[in-house]
Amino acid sequence: MIWHITKRELYDNLISLRFALATFLLFGLMLTNAVVYLREHPERMQKYHDDVTEAQNELSTRTHLYDIAVHGPGSLYKKPSVLQFCAEGGDVFLSDRVFGGFLHWQDGNLTGFWSTLYHYPNPDSKNIRPDTIKVDWGFVIGYVLSLIAILFTFDSISGDREHGTLRLTLANAIPRHTVLIGKFLGALVSISVPFTLAVLANLLIISTSSAVQLSTDAWSRLAIIFCIAILYLCLFLALGLLVSSLVQRNAASLVILLLTWVVFVVFMPSTLAPITSGFSKPMGHYEYTQRRSKLHEQLKSEYEARVQNMDAFPSKKMELAGEFVMNDVAQRINLGQEYVSQQHAQIQLMRSVTRISPVAIVQHLFESFAGSGFERHRHFVENVQRYAREYREFVMDMDRSDPDSPHIIGVREGMSQKPVNPESIPIFEDRLSLSHDFNAAAIDLFLLVLFLVVLLSGAYLAFVRIDV
Amino acid sequence: MLKTLIRRELLNNLMTFRFAAVMLITLLLVVANTAVLIQDYEQRVESYNDAVKIHYEGLRKVKTYSTMYLFVDRAPNPLSIFNVGLDKRLGNLIGIWHGFVPTLWDTEMHGTDNPFIAFFSSIDIVFIFEVVLSLMGLIFAYDAIAGERERGTLRLVLAQPVRRGQILLAKYISAMLCLLVPLILSLLLALLLLIRSIPLSPADFFRIGSIVFASFAYLSLFYLIGMLISVATRRTGTALMLAMFVWGFLILVYPNLIRATINPGGNIQERVNTVNNQVQRIVDEYERDRKKFLENEGIAEGSRFHEVLGLYTQASVDSANMMSYIENLTNISEIPPDFERYVSVAKRYFDFVEPLTIRTTERVWFIRKQALDDIFVRQATMDRILLRLSPVGMYDAATQTLAGTDLLGLRDFFEATRRYRKIVIDYFYAKRAFGSREWFAADKGAVDWSTFPEFVFERSDFSVNAARALPDLFLLIICNLVLFMGILLIFTKSEV
Numbered sequence: 001m002i003w004h005i006t007k008r009e010l011y012d013n014l015i016s017l018r019f020a021l022a023t024f025l026l027f028g029l030m031l032t033n034a035v036v037y038l039r040e041h042p043e044r045m046q047k048y049h050d051d052v053t054e055a056q057n058e059l060s061t062r063t064h065l066y067d068i069a070v071h072g073p074g075s076l077y078k079k080p081s082v083l084q085f086c087a088e089g090g091d092v093f094l095s096d097r098v099f100g101g102f103l104h105w106q107d108g109n110l111t112g113f114w115s116t117l118y119h120y121p122n123p124d125s126k127n128i129r130p131d132t133i134k135v136d137w138g139f140v141i142g143y144v145l146s147l148i149a150i151l152f153t154f155d156s157i158s159g160d161r162e163h164g165t166l167r168l169t170l171a172n173a174i175p176r177h178t179v180l181i182g183k184f185l186g187a188l189v190s191i192s193v194p195f196t197l198a199v200l201a202n203l204l205i206i207s208t209s210s211a212v213q214l215s216t217d218a219w220s221r222l223a224i225i226f227c228i229a230i231l232y233l234c235l236f237l238a239l240g241l242l243v244s245s246l247v248q249r250n251a252a253s254l255v256i257l258l259l260t261w262v263v264f265v266v267f268m269p270s271t272l273a274p275i276t277s278g279f280s281k282p283m284g285h286y287e288y289t290q291r292r293s294k295l296h297e298q299l300k301s302e303y304e305a306r307v308q309n310m311d312a313f314p315s316k317k318m319e320l321a322g323e324f325v326m327n328d329v330a331q332r333i334n335l336g337q338e339y340v341s342q343q344h345a346q347i348q349l350m351r352s353v354t355r356i357s358p359v360a361i362v363q364h365l366f367e368s369f370a371g372s373g374f375e376r377h378r379h380f381v382e383n384v385q386r387y388a389r390e391y392r393e394f395v396m397d398m399d400r401s402d403p404d405s406p407h408i409i410g411v412r413e414g415m416s417q418k419p420v421n422p423e424s425i426p427i428f429e430d431r432l433s434l435s436h437d438f439n440a441a442a443i444d445l446f447l448l449v450l451f452l453v454v455l456l457s458g459a460y461l462a463f464v465r466i467d468v
Numbered sequence: 469m470l471k472t473l474i475r476r477e478l479l480n481n482l483m484t485f486r487f488a489a490v491m492l493i494t495l496l497l498v499v500a501n502t503a504v505l506i507q508d509y510e511q512r513v514e515s516y517n518d519a520v521k522i523h524y525e526g527l528r529k530v531k532t533y534s535t536m537y538l539f540v541d542r543a544p545n546p547l548s549i550f551n552v553g554l555d556k557r558l559g560n561l562i563g564i565w566h567g568f569v570p571t572l573w574d575t576e577m578h579g580t581d582n583p584f585i586a587f588f589s590s591i592d593i594v595f596i597f598e599v600v601l602s603l604m605g606l607i608f609a610y611d612a613i614a615g616e617r618e619r620g621t622l623r624l625v626l627a628q629p630v631r632r633g634q635i636l637l638a639k640y641i642s643a644m645l646c647l648l649v650p651l652i653l654s655l656l657l658a659l660l661l662l663i664r665s666i667p668l669s670p671a672d673f674f675r676i677g678s679i680v681f682a683s684f685a686y687l688s689l690f691y692l693i694g695m696l697i698s699v700a701t702r703r704t705g706t707a708l709m710l711a712m713f714v715w716g717f718l719i720l721v722y723p724n725l726i727r728a729t730i731n732p733g734g735n736i737q738e739r740v741n742t743v744n745n746q747v748q749r750i751v752d753e754y755e756r757d758r759k760k761f762l763e764n765e766g767i768a769e770g771s772r773f774h775e776v777l778g779l780y781t782q783a784s785v786d787s788a789n790m791m792s793y794i795e796n797l798t799n800i801s802e803i804p805p806d807f808e809r810y811v812s813v814a815k816r817y818f819d820f821v822e823p824l825t826i827r828t829t830e831r832v833w834f835i836r837k838q839a840l841d842d843i844f845v846r847q848a849t850m851d852r853i854l855l856r857l858s859p860v861g862m863y864d865a866a867t868q869t870l871a872g873t874d875l876l877g878l879r880d881f882f883e884a885t886r887r888y889r890k891i892v893i894d895y896f897y898a899k900r901a902f903g904s905r906e907w908f909a910a911d912k913g914a915v916d917w918s919t920f921p922e923f924v925f926e927r928s929d930f931s932v933n934a935a936r937a938l939p940d941l942f943l944l945i946i947c948n949l950v951l952f953m954g955i956l957l958i959f960t961k962s963e964v
Contacts (some may be wrong), residue, residue, distance in 0.1 A: 015704055021713040028720065036728050090587025124575050128554055128848045129873060130855060130864070131589065139724065147716050150708065173951040253609060254708065255486045259493045266599055273588035274504050278511070282582055286522075342735055347584045354588075374584060 001173055002182045006180040009186025022148045023194035029140045035342060037085035042211040044080045055071050060422035066412045068420060069395045070208065072114025075099050076231070076387065078380045079430045081371035085206065086225050087363065088134040089373025092127075098384045099276045110321055113329040113410070116380075116388050118340045137199075138366045139325065142359040142439045145195060146236045152191055153240025154254045156183045158247055174294055180463045187237050194228065199226065211307065217434065221369045228369075231448055232362045236261075238339055238455035239278065245463040268357035276353045283344035288335070295331050299324060318406075318414050325410030337385070344378055358451060361444045368441040371432045375440045380430055394426055469630055479572040481608065481646040488755070490604050491650045491914045493608050497596050500655035502856070503551040505592065509666065511770050512544040512556075519561065519578035528917055531910035533901045536890065538564040540885050540923045541578055545873050546666050551594040553873030564884075564889050564923075566896065567825050569833035572882055572883030573840055593658060594867045598860050601651065602690040602719055608643050609694025611704045613959065618704055631828045632960050638689070640952070646689055653725050655680060671930040678934060678941075685944040686863040690715075692951040718858045724852045738842055743839040747832050748785050749791045751752055754794065754828045760819050765813050775806045777814060777908060792832050794825050802911045811905065819903035826893060844876045848875065858942065866940035872927050875934055882923045891921045 013019050062068050075097045084091070099117045133139050160166035169179060189350045203222070207214050214222075240257060247253040282464045283291075293365065303324040332358040367373030399405050399416045408414025477837065481487060523539040530536050540562045548555035568574075616622035625635060659676070662668065668676075694711050701707040759769075763925020767773045785792045855861030868874040901907055906915050 016709075018709045018713070021709065025716070025721065027723070032725055032729055039731070063706060093583070093586035095583070117550045118736055125560070126842055126844060128557065128572075130727065130848070132721075133589070133723050135728040143720055144716065147712075147720070151712055155705075167669055204619065251611070252485045255489050258603060258607070258712075259489055262603065265498070265598070267501075267591070270589050270591040271497075271504060273585075274508050274590070277588075277789075280505060284515075286578070310711065343582045343584060344583055350585075350588060369852050372589070377584075 001178050002185065005169075005179060005182025006185040006189065009156070009183055013190035014184065016394040018148075018151055019190060019194070022151075022191065024186065025144060025148070026140070026194050026198040027074060027201065029104045029135060030198040031137050031205070033085055033137065033140065034202045036203040037206060037209060041080070041082075041084065041201050044084075048077055048080055048096070051075070051276075056427065057427060059427075063422065064080075064270075064420040065398050065416045065418070066312070068425065069286050069392075069409070069415070071115050072154050073387075073391060073467075074314050074430045076116075076384050077379070081353060081372035081376070081432070082212060083201075083221060083225075084136070084215065085260060085371055086137040086222070087372050088138070089363075089365035089370070089376070091133075091372050094374075094377050098381060110325060110411070111403060112332075113325060114391075115329050116336060116384060118336050118352070135345070136366075137229070138363045139368075141232060141366075142362050145191070145229070145233055146359065148191060149233055149236035149391075150240050150254075150257045152187045154236050154244055154257050154361035156241060156251045157244040157466075158250050158253045159244075161248065162250055164302060177463050180245075180460060184234075184237060184241060187240075188230075188234065191233060191237075195229075195233070196379050199229075208292060211317045217432075221371075221434070221437075224398050225366055227446070228245060228365050228445075232454060235358055235448065235455060238452060238459050242455055242459040242462055245459065245466055261385060264357050265359045269354045269360045272353050273350045273357065276350045277346060280342075280349060282346050283339050288339045292332060292335055295335065296318050296328060299328055299331070300464065313371075315406075318408050318411050322408040322410035322414050340381060345379075347374055350408045355444065356461055358448070361448050364444045365448070367436045368444070375437075376432075379432075379436065379440075383430055384428070387426070390426050394424075428452075469640055470634055473625075473630070474642045476637050477642035478645060481643060486607055487646060488729045490600075491653075494600055494604075494650040494654045495657065496595075497600065498593060499657050499661070500713060501591055501596060502549065502593065502658040503723070506661060506665050508623050509544055509546065509549060516541055516543050516560070517781065527920070531536075531914040533896065533904070533915055536565070536915075540564050540880055540888065544927075545871065545877070545927070546662075546668060547675055547871035548592070548743065548873050549662065549674060550592060550676065551867045551871045551873055552590050552592045553868040553871060554875060554878055554888060555591060558641040558878060561656055562885050564885060564892060566822065566893050567829055567888070569829050569889065570882070570885060571833065571837050571840055573844065586821060592677070593655075594683075597651075597864060599639050601647075601683060601687040602715060602859070604647055605648070605690030605692075606619060606694040606711040606715050607692045608647060610698050610707045612639050612643070613698040614704045614707045615698075615964065616699055616846040617702065626964055628904060633923070633956055634790075634851070635696075636952075636956060636959060640688075640695070643691055644684075644688060647691070651680070651683060651687065674930045675870050675872070675933065678937065679867050682866045682870065682937075682941060682944065685941065685948060686859055689859050689948050689951065692955065694949060696951060696955050696958070699955050699962065702938060709786050715901070719860055721875075722858045723860055726857075728852055730850060730854060739843060743749055743835055746786050746835050750831050750835075751792060751829060752793065754824060757824060758821055765817070767813065772807070773810050773813065774802060776810070781912060792836070794832075811963075814908060815903045815905065818907050822896075822902040822907075834958055845875070857949065860943070862940050862947075864942050866937045866944065869940065870933055874934055874936075878934075880928050881925060885923070888921070888923045906914055 058071075059073050062071060077097045078202075080091075080096070088262055133143075152165065155162075160169070170176065206212055229380065239260070243257050243260070244253045247256060303320065307317055310320070351360070351364065355364070364373075364375070368375055398420055399407060399409060400420075402416035402418050404418070405416035406414050427446070519539075519541045523541065527536065527538060541562040542562070544560075545555050558572060559577050561576040561578045562570050562574070564570070577915065611618075614623070626632070655676075693714060697710045697714065698707050701710065762769075762773075851867055852861065856865065865874070869876065870882075896902060905912055910926075
């Protein structure tokens with residue numbers, strides 16, 4: 001029986017104007033997405049490879065352990081995700097690298113060690129083009145597909161009621177939930193068909209291009225993203241059915257749905273985010289630099305006071321200098337981490353509050369699985385921090401393994417003089433892991449399912465209890 | 469007759485559910501967001517004030533003229549609450565200094581600047597109106613004719629001695645009167661909130677008034693689009709679907725799509741390279757003149773002269789972003805006794821080299837400015853032109869210009885900073901600072917900054933902004949007229 005109703009709904013929909021318009025819209029958007037992506041992605045990859053090669057070449061020119069410790073590995077680059085067409089995730093606003101190595105002060109004959117530096121220059125700060133949303137899957141699904149879902153379901157119950165066909169249907173011995181499920185499935189299938197086709201066309205263009213290689217990992221991520229999209233679609237279909245069965249007339253149903261959609265999809269994320277941003281005030285860049293130089297000055301004056309009458313004991317003086325350099329680098333790293341974590345905490349809070357809006361949830365999910373956006377950036381920064389530790393440990397180990405070295409790290413004369421094989425220096429590799437992304441996405445996934453269950457049961461209750 | 473028709477339509481519109489719903493949502497959104505926007509504005513003002521204070525004190529600490537580095541801060545525009553435009557973009561902190569002429573792109577940000585905040589899209593009142601007013605217009609219009617035709621009332625009305633144009637006009641006027649209620653009411657509430665916390669000048673009220681007018685034209689445009697659909701279709705269902713998809717396309721899809729597909733970048737790298745070469749030549753010339761002067765004075769490279777002055781001269785071109793620096797910094801506070809014989813040479817040197825620096829930087833600025841305009845402004849202008857194919861683009865451009873947060877508004881500010889730089893340089897000339905001992909040494913007393921000129925900036929007059937916004941406003945009005953004519957034509961020709 002369900003199948004019967006579904007089929008009827010499907011036939012009704014297939015010949016309707018909205019079906020044609022929706023198909024046209026979805027195809028247009030998905031094809032544009034693919035074309036734009038194919039134009040931009042190779043450039044992005046090329047830039048990344050150039051940058052990384054340059055950094056590695058520079059790294060391999062150094063053989064002295066002290067130089068390696070001072071100059072460090074230079075900037076560290078974030079690998080652009082191959083799935084950027086799914087979710088662009090505001091990557092234009094994010095730095096594609098963590099700087100490092102530029103900040104070495106010079107005092108007398110001492111030089112500071114390399115450490116990472118978190119002043120992200122906003123790559124978009126010179127842009128004066130009008131503000132728009134990037135046309136990625138996140139946009140197509142989050143905004144357009146949800147609107148289509150509403151336009152397909154707003155009259156599914158109330159329309160039948162207006163025409164009187166609902167009474168006819170229910171006069172047969174059909175349980176009400178069967179009717180509801182049939183209608184739900186009918187709408188779902190009739191939207192999924194053009195949507196799936198549009199997605200396939202999009203993927204066909206992208207995967208046949210020689211410029212992009214999609215790995216198995218990428219395909220499984222795409223499958224997950226597609227499932228999330230269908231879940232999200234179900235959410236709005238359920239909302240449509242709920243409102244449609246609560247309201248007597250088509251027009252009222254549509255007005256309520258549209259206004260709900262506008263509030264939750266268009267306005268909620270951008271209104272809630274600035275409200276929440278006021279709750280925490282992270283350290284500004286000015287304060288950060290001020291504190292950094294103050295800490296450095298303090299340490300320096302302490303060192304100068306202690307080193308003053310030590311000219312007679314050169315080895316002791318060297319030890320002190322080494323201690324000074326190492327303390328300085330340690331406190332700079334701590335401060336840098338504090339600076340970044342405060343910024344991240346503010347954004348984290350903003351993101352969690354915007355989760356009231358389903359579009360924010362689905363965009364977070366897409367970003368997690370497409371490997372772009374804020375979560376990914378945070379992961380990247382963590383990777384960099386881990387690598388920086390590894391790098392410092394490598395310097396320590398190299399020094400420790402040299403029996404001739406005086407083991408005073410921080411001064412040129414105090415460190416191993418043996419040339420270092422450039423190939424043994426650890427190399428930064430930025431990688432994604434699906435399990436990590438699943439962990440990051442767990443809350444969002446849970447919330448999405450929760451919303452869906454609530455709306456579906458709401459629609460069920462509303463439909464079971466209505467008068468026809 | 470027209471009066472009766474209008475009264476009937478007005479009552480029909482006012483007593484509907486959609487009117488109540490639309491009213492509620494508009495008020496809610498506008499008021500809630502105004503509160504948020506005011507809070508945001510106040511934060512920005514606070515960080516602006518902090519920055520001004522820091523820079524004021526920073527200048528007073530400087531002991532010699534040559535080490536002066538002056539910062540000018542851009543205050544947030546109170547009307548950015550209506551249309552934020554570029555107000556939060558580009559930098560708001562500009563370094564003023566005789567060795568460099570800033571362009572729009574040589575700025576930094578003051579204040580707590582979490583760079584990640586950028587990816588939460590910022591909202592303003594015009595954005596709310598863009599979405600809500602257009603939706604309102606279409607929801608009220610889709611069944612204006614088609615509904616009456618379906619119910620058969622259209623036939624009844626036309627049986628009376630009424631002209632068809634009158635019916636259309638009555639519908640239009642009554643719907644507009646109706647829709648103006650939420651628009652005006654929400655704006656009044658927003659203004660009430662605004663006045664309590666932000667001081668507005670009388671000119672600002674004119675600007676806000678013009679923004680209301682633009683909003684009205686925008687609303688009416690969407691109502692007419694809805695009416696066109698309603699006249700052209702036979703059934704309300706079809707009209708509704710068409711209207712909704714048109715809305716989705718014009719508001720949601722088109723503006724984003726056009727920005728994604730159009731990429732009028734051209735070969736930027738090549739342009740950057742030519743500019744860098746040109747600038748490099750100018751900078752080389754400068755270096756040659758400078759060295760020649762020193763040679764004539766009989767001072768060799770690396771001599772005691774350089775050593776004592778700690779002369780840090782750098783004339784370089786940064787190929788990544790077309791920046792070029794010419795710096796002649798020297799920061800000594802005392803002069804050793806054996807240097808006294810050099811003092812007169814040093815004075816002559818700076819008296820020669822600093823005016824040369826000023827001339828050179830101005831030449832460099834001219835070249836850079838043109839290139840940067842080519843690279844950044846051309847793209848943006850292209851986008852804006854294409855965006856105007858959707859009413860959103862016209863409305864956004866008009867209100868941005870009226871609020872003064874558009875590119876021209878920012879340009880005004882940069883012109884002011886450039887003028888200020890000239891004033892500072894004139895001040896130096898008047899004080900004979902370049903040839904003075906205080907230029908490079910502070911041993912005979914630090915520089916007195918008390919008479920130093922202050923930076924002032926007034927936003928341009930309302931009339932200037934209005935003149936800039938006129939083309940877009942005209943465009944909106946013309947679109948309205950054309951649509952109305954079209955509707956009239958179709959309606960008079962159609963069968964009932």
